[in-house]
Amino acid sequence: HVCDVCLYEETVTIPKLTEEPVLQLSDKKGEYRIHASNGGLSARVWAASYKNGRMIDVKREVIRKIDTPVLDISVSDLGLNISGADEIRAFMLHYNKTIKPLLPASRLKIAGT
DSSP: OOTTTOBBBOOOOOOOOOOEEEEEEEEOOOOOOOEEEOOOOOOEEEEEEEETTEEEEEEEEEEESSSSSSSEEHHHHOOOOOOTOSSEEEEEEEEEEEESSOOOOEEEEOOOO
């Protein structure tokens, strides 16, 4: 940065912004959606439907560092069967040589159950 008046030159180091991973389930007027951001890491997002704590169905989607850094999709577009389910859970796992959870599971109660 250079001052227009006195021509004093100032150098400032700006820290790189790092996005934190995000995993959210939401209900938008009966349309259940998954929003996940990988925070710059390659990750797999698993969505599962449950009835009384027992899994009914599970689907997986991959988010990558570059081509798909954000996943925003309805569970119906993902192909998740929620017929008879009372809950949807989502998990996001980092898969760089080891598989580890990036965040705690996100849970959403299905309306009307």
